[in-house]
Amino acid sequence: DQPWNETDSCGTGVSNYTVKAPKKNIWLGLTEAEVAGITEFVHNQKSLNLTAVENATNWDNSLLLVELMLPNKTDALNYFDGGGAEPARHAHIEVDHRASVHNPAYLDYIVGPLPISNKTTVEPLAWPYTKGPGSSHNYAADDDARNDFMNNFGAELADITRALWNGTAMGLDNDTMSIWGIDPLFQEDGRTISWDTFWNNNNDVYDDSTLLPLGLFLKPDITGRDPSQWSNQGVLYNGEFYDTIDDFKSAFYSGNIQTFGPNEDEEWGRTDQRGPVNPTDWQSPPMLIQPAGQRFQVDVEQQYVQWMDFEFYIAFTRDTGIKLFDINFKGQRIIYEIGLQEALAHYGANDPVQSGTAYLDSYYGFGPYAFELVNGYDCPSYAFYLNSTFYADETTRTHLNNICLFEQDAGHPIQRHSSSQYVTITRNIFFTVRTVSTVGNYDYMLDYTFYMDGSLHVTVRASGYIQSAYFANNEEYGFHIHEYLSGSMHDHVLNFKVDLDILGEKNSLQNVSFVPATVEYPWSNGKTRNTMKLEKSFVTTETGIDYPYNSAALFAVVNKDKPNKYGELPGFRVLPSTAPVHLTVNAAHWAERNFWVTKQKDTEPRSSHPFNNQDVADLVVNFSKFVDDESIEQEDLVLWINAGMHHVPHTGDLPNTVFSTAWGSRINYHNGNVTEVATFGSETIQPECTV
Amino acid sequence: DQPWNETDSCGTGVSNYTVKAPKKNIWLGLTEAEVAGITEFVHNQKSLNLTAVENATNWDNSLLLVELMLPNKTDALNYFDGGGAEPARHAHIEVDHRASVHNPAYLDYIVGPLPISNKTTVEPLAWPYTKGPGSSHNYAADDDARNDFMNNFGAELADITRALWNGTAMGLDNDTMSIWGIDPLFQEDGRTISWDTFWNNNNDVYDDSTLLPLGLFLKPDITGRDPSQWSNQGVLYNGEFYDTIDDFKSAFYSGNIQTFGPNEDEEWGRTDQRGPVNPTDWQSPPMLIQPAGQRFQVDVEQQYVQWMDFEFYIAFTRDTGIKLFDINFKGQRIIYEIGLQEALAHYGANDPVQSGTAYLDSYYGFGPYAFELVNGYDCPSYAFYLNSTFYADETTRTHLNNICLFEQDAGHPIQRHSSSQYVTITRNIFFTVRTVSTVGNYDYMLDYTFYMDGSLHVTVRASGYIQSAYFANNEEYGFHIHEYLSGSMHDHVLNFKVDLDILGEKNSLQNVSFVPATVEYPWSNGKTRNTMKLEKSFVTTETGIDYPYNSAALFAVVNKDKPNKYGELPGFRVLPSTAPVHLTVNAAHWAERNFWVTKQKDTEPRSSHPFNNQDVADLVVNFSKFVDDESIEQEDLVLWINAGMHHVPHTGDLPNTVFSTAWGSRINYHNGNVTEVATFGSETIQPECTV
Ligand SMILES: [Ca+2]
Ligand SMILES: [Ca+2]
Ligand SMILES: [Ca+2]
Ligand SMILES: [Ca+2]
Ligand SMILES: [Cu+2]
Ligand SMILES: [Cu+2]
Helix, strand or coil: CCCCCHHHHCCCCCCCCECCCCCCCCCCCCCHHHHHHHHHHHHCCHHHCECCHHHCCCCCEEEEEEEECCCCHHHHHHHHCCCCCCCCCCEEEEEEECCCCCCCEEEEEEEECCCCCCCCEEEECCCCCCCCCCEEECCCCCHHHHHHHHHHHHHHCHHHHHHHHCCCCCCCCCCCEEEEECCCCEEECCEEECCEEEEECCCCCCCCHHHCEEEEEEEEECCCCCHHHCEEEEEEECCEEECCHHHHHHHHHHCCCCCCCCCCCCHHHCCCCCCCCCHHHHCCCCEEECCCCCCEEEECCCCEEEECCEEEEEEEECCCEEEEEEEEECCEEEEEEEEEEEEEEEECCCCHHHHCCEEEHHHCCCCCCECCCCECCCECCCCEEEEEEEEECCEEEEEEEEEEEEEEEEEEEEEEEECCCCEEEEEEEEEEEEEEEEECCEEEEEEEEECCCCCEEEEEEEEECCCCEECCCCHHHEEEEECCEEEECEEEEEEEEEEECCCCCEEEEEEEEEEEEEEECCCCCCCEEEEEEEEEEEECECEEECCCHHHCEEEEEECCCCCCCCCCCCEEEECCCCCCCCCCCCCCHHHCCCEEEEECCCCCCCCCCHHHHCCCCCCCCCHHHHCCCCECCCEEEEEEEEEEEEECCCHHHCCCECCCCCCEEEECCCCCCHHHHHHHCCEECCCCCCC | CCCCCHHHHCCCCCCCCECCCCCCCCCCCCCHHHHHHHHHHHHCCHHHCECCHHHCCCCCEEEEEEEECCCCHHHHHHHHCCCCCCCCCCEEEEEEECCCCCCCEEEEEEEECCCCCCCCEEEECCCCCCCCCCEEECCCCCHHHHHHHHHHHHHHCHHHHHHHHCCCCCCCCCCCEEEEECCCCEEECCEEECCEEEEECCCCCCCCHHHCEEEEEEEEECCCCCHHHCEEEEEEECCEEECCHHHHHHHHHHCCCCCCCCCCCCHHHCCCCCCCCCHHHHCCCCEEECCCCCCEEEECCCCEEEECCEEEEEEEECCCEEEEEEEEECCEEEEEEEEEEEEEEEECCCCHHHHCCEEECCCCCCCCCECCCCECCCECCCCEEEEEEEEECCEEEEEEEEEEEEEEEEEEEEEEEECCCCEEEEEEEEEEEEEEEEECCEEEEEEEEECCCCCEEEEEEEEECCCCEECCCCHHHEEEEECCEEEECEEEEEEEEEEECCCCCEEEEEEEEEEEEEEECCCCCCCEEEEEEEEEEEECECEEECCCHHHCEEEEEECCCCCCCCCCCCEEEECCCCCCCCCCCCCCHHHCCCEEEEECCCCCCCCCCHHHHCCCCCCCCCHHHHCCCCECCCEEEEEEEEEEEEECCCHHHCCCECCCCCCEEEECCCCCCHHHHHHHCCEECCCCCCC
């Protein structure tokens, strides 16, 4: 009764084997028609006062985002499990509200029900946000004016920039430098301060500009919307602060200040093949193949996937890219939702730009920057690809092949045992869903990996160019990695929502700790023994948790009401697969512990908001409000789990940070030839592709 | 100038591409002729009083081990770097000294120089041991007598074992049970106590006997070598201690004690295919191939390997299996020696057998239990295999193909960056040296993995059958995982010696910590800022180190005397690739911290000794003596790094523990069908192969 098909087994096989999703993917984005209908509808709302994106100036309101409002879990489960109707569709829109002198803002609205009818309304969206109606001061409203403003200082300093670095940043076509700086902006004594610095421009295809800081800083005060009221509040060079540009110029021309050279765009920043190649590396390397065709099924239209005993739906959002919903294993839901929430890159430095840098990448968005994957490099050559569609400038845009799905052999078995008489071994064949989002200088490769034993792995890898600092008196903030370059220290923390549902939604969080114990036993002859025990307990209220010292505890979401036949509680264990990391300095509440557990709320769908980087003192979603001491015993629980690393870039991070972290690796080892690790480079040129 | 060879690139390629080792592998084992010569020589030493192994009784001395004495590092470097002579060869032999009433012992001797000549001597070996001459009381000298002794109790209790479990353990061919117990033996008030328990026998090819405890314990006092003086000191059943077997029998027949059923050898303990198979799993899975042939070079005779920029020598010992010596990267030595030292499995339980179990697996030996690897399952089908030869019973034995070498594609790139204009991606092709040692119930898969960026990974995976406990009042010591079975909690800790040499032997251990800081800057307007800094320091004396809270430090072996051109110290970073673990209870000094740093000594070649489990109060090698406050600034350093896990077996560990630990996995989820995860089993039967 082995359904083996000889014809299929060694040929191209059952490629693109299809399946029909049992239910509609209610998390899938809006259709093009829906986006068009909504766009027209909201343009007709006088109160929004929208201008078409292509005509909008800094003083017009425009439509930043039109996206499906993800259904509430309550409504989704009613449809999936309760036999109820498909949840009514609504759109989430964001308006770039700039037609206001004092309150330029980003505003969130909900539009629905869809399709547009006379029942459709547009209302400020409030319930998913801890702040109230989604609204954040828009500090980017006058970015064009800011550029002009900065270029004026570039012109004012052109004599010095020419003297020091043989170039200028004046907003001209032949500029060789740029001026940009901190994110988020400083709010200081009621003023809005944008520390900025000079960077050499990249000259070629390799966009290594974040490796080219020049060490001269300006302190623009850009409070309010009238550029004529803006001013520069100081200059910083080599650790000296000058109140004015003139003061700095005087000091410079007095010859009493020490100056340093530029970081220049040369070979060391390029990622193409350079240096000698090991002769054997000219031979094709080993590779992954799929000799008998694809062994998983995809409903492409519904973005529904079946691999072995796993089934799930894929969704894709502008802010955070891919999410998975309704993950079932052997016909039972184990995860309602899993997805990236936010990515923080927080720097420490003695200069104001790096010191003030704490990127919250969902502001830029993981969705629009998830480009087409490179077949055979990003994913095995036999991978199956899905497309993603997202809103941009009042239309929908599709990135082809930016999600890949594939099985692979791990190269080591998942199980083996031998005796003198036999061996049993089971290959470790696992399944991956992968996207890559290049948010500026960093490429985040995000994998959801499924294993035959029912376990699941979430991996984020970061490669690309580091954001560096100018090397000047900052030995305490990073390694000296090139002529005038510091590998600026920083923390990466990425937050994931994981809504595990173990045999139903009512679950508890079990802590099974390994504890030393001194015990006298009936058999121990009246003596005590030093031994260890399990201490089983439950986390009773919402809280943040760090994995303990010596990794001496097991945390699992379990169902107390559904013990197995031996009385033990079925559950899903959560464990770090690398040494766990959270933020060094408190800067974003969700990033301060290894993971958090809260009670699921339809009103708390996400731990962050793309505009949390705009108004850091008044967050749209303040995660700390989620953790308010509610009981979590046999409740619907959500875990908010952090992945990350403390990153101290060294010479091996040039030209690019590598994805691998191994048990041991060389640091600061490359003596003057920092590119030697690039001898194994390979490269693909893709057609131009912008967001 | 691309040396691409079209003919080789797509065919079977340069298979088994050979190379000649630049120097002789001075760590390679003895030749067969050397072993024969040494055996004859030591049999002629009257003082040793040896009997040929095949004729030796419990009261004769025999030759346990004949192995190459690994050369001192000083001598090895003189040969490798100093142009000196090849180090004189010596053998390390171990004598099972049983011809003694009071002092049966294991004795270590050194024999040399080789080949045997009139200059050759045999001397007690002392210098590698903290105890003095290698000598350990031999508590296994009378194992045969112990078996008989225990079987007598099995016979005495046969009425009860028949009543409870329908079987007997009497030393007869039709026995259905066995009696065995703790390791190491208890030393209590000058007495030698061997707690033992009854186990059901395995009936079929699947050796799951460690899953079949029966919950009845005996307390034999086996002090001294006269079995007539041995006695049983008690019986333990269901938490009640009885002074004598008669007391237990009375209680049993009074009907006042609660009895439980047996753990029986049935389907649940088998690892072959059972349960439904996902239809797609009948198709061949993806696989790893090597389309253009082998891209690394092996000097098979010298066990010397070159892969890309790495070169190293392989050695193989009885106690701990494979070691690597003289690992070079780009022509520079980075590691003089790396190898497993010891593996501890330490259990916690309320019964004396599991509570007293702390296996030190080098006693059994990783070498002899490293069997032939299964091609296509243990290693990719294109792997290159080496053999290992070791001493057994006065001859040499060779295990074919028990080391595999192969490259593979990780399935994700090592580097990538994209912009709107280009993508660069580098495949992550890595190289693995793998062995598997099945020490009793557990299979340890040991990988040394090398990466293109010069980093190195050591991975130990454990699969096989857990050693379980009878389930009786021991909820605090493990999960209830089958009818009468407890998944007995235990710690695995495996110690590795890593002798990094960074641009020479004189190195230091740098600690680069991430620390929060509150700082006022010239530019911060008189205010302080909460930020973070690097705190760089050196570990100045020998010590044990735990990776810190929040993983907030980087440890690297660096060379202070060889700063790179930017003034930074070149080094090799050491970091855990999973959450770090050390022992919960102090039981073996080396296992109590995440890693240790000591000054290299020729007299401290190894952190453990195979007979450390025999005389636990007087260790042959007591690692704590290595750590004696010596300065480690610019000295030759050795790291002793632990890998491990706290293991709380749950239903998913049946029938076999799986190698994978993922971010999340189900625990205690299998409700009565514990074998469901085995639906993907595959199996190979090998010819009988014993040690
Ligand atoms: Ca709450
Ligand atoms: Ca839940
Ligand atoms: Ca020492
Ligand atoms: Ca060393
Ligand atoms: Cu980084
Ligand atoms: Cu274990």
